[in-house]
Amino acid sequence: MTQALTLFPPTRAAGLERLNNFVPKAGQDYGAGRNFYAPAQDPKAVSALSPYLRSGILSQSEVLHAVLQRHSAKAADRFITEVLWRSYWQGWLALRPGVWDAYQTELRRLFNEVQTQSGLRQRWEAACLGQTGIAPFDDWATELALTGYLHNHARMWFASIWVHTLKLPWQLGADFFLRHLLDGCPASNTLGWKWVAGIQTIGKPYMATEENIAKFTDGAYSAVPDLAQTPANIHAPPHPERQPLWQTGKPDPSLRSALILHEDDLNPLHAIAAVTTLGDNISLTTTASQTPWQNAPHVEAFRKNALSDARHRLAEQIGTAGPCVDGAKDLASWAIKSGIEQLVTADAPVGPTKILLDSYDKQAEGPPLVRVRAPLNAAAWPLATAGFFKFRKHIPDLLEGLDPNT
């Protein structure tokens, strides 16, 4: 726990410092070095900004804006594209939220299987504890458990070995990541695992190879025998039909409003800007509900401390920080007791926070809830209709409308 939080202090000041140090490297250096594995302690070419982006401590718009102040869009193309992969995955899942629900249902079924089937439990435990005998895999399992971070290429190799070589269910691997990653994100994680398994881009699994691991670890792992040569046979239903995005709105300026702060957006400037007077605020904690097991202590500590940092910043802007709750009923009773006429919040992508906000909407009590979508999400999500190649063509337009204050 200490190592993860020492490497990634859960404050906006630490996120901004990391961003400032990284910006000079976001051009050609990033493009050339991005695929080479590096640990969190010395991320080399990559930014290791993901814990700050995932929690909205830093917004994607401000990160892209900072990079474009220093580099041309062409020079920083690779980095910009990666940051917008995140928007693409979020948009893809927002248009097909049933994929998250199906993953959660299957995960809970597997949770029972792990309790009742000792063979599965032993193989799953060995993988999670880094005791499979596959050296790099075991090292990455340990690294993730200690630091809360893994380089992108290591995530790909790890997931590929989990699914195709160890033949464990991808949902258990996705859960292992979500419980340990400081950047654990329902969209990037679920769809990243499905992509490796070959059921996201259907029929195109990602196969880790000995040569590729040797090359991109600079020879640190030059012999990794016994990797699967053929993909695991995974059955998955076809992608669900696309749904319209859920409603967002505009707060009514005449109502007494309170802001809801949540773990998916810890610097919700666009939501604050949408209301003229905010007298109160309340915070939601939702990460615990993402898994039937328990999140690693460093994940809970990062979210808790990052929320506390955000509450202090917010208190400076709009007054005393209100309580922290984790259920729709508590949110409603607080709002009623405080005489709040309207709740305002930054819109949350598909995941536990959105589920809590949806359950608030479904109950009869409490004032209306208005979700304000960040402009970049509002512009990018509807574009994730098909593959990334199609989405990518819109990147110049997305950059054109970038507002660093959102």
Ligand SMILES: Cc1cc2nc3c(=O)[nH]c(=O)nc-3n(C[C@H](O)[C@H](O)[C@H](O)COP(=O)(O)OP(=O)(O)OC[C@H]3O[C@@H](n4cnc5c(N)ncnc54)[C@H](O)[C@@H]3O)c2cc1C
């Ligand atoms: C199986 C698997 C699971 C993953 N799970 C997550 C997850 O839970 N949360 C998460 O944020 N990312 C996830 N990723 C994507 C990616 O690995 C991480 O975003 C990246 O490694 C974070 O490190 P960084 O900040 O140093 O990235 P950098 O290379 O510095 O990239 C900058 C930012 O761009 C975004 N980004 C980069 N690569 C990707 C990508 N492939 N997909 C989506 N966004 C990307 C991230 O926000 C990242 O912080 C996963 C990838 C795989 C293959």
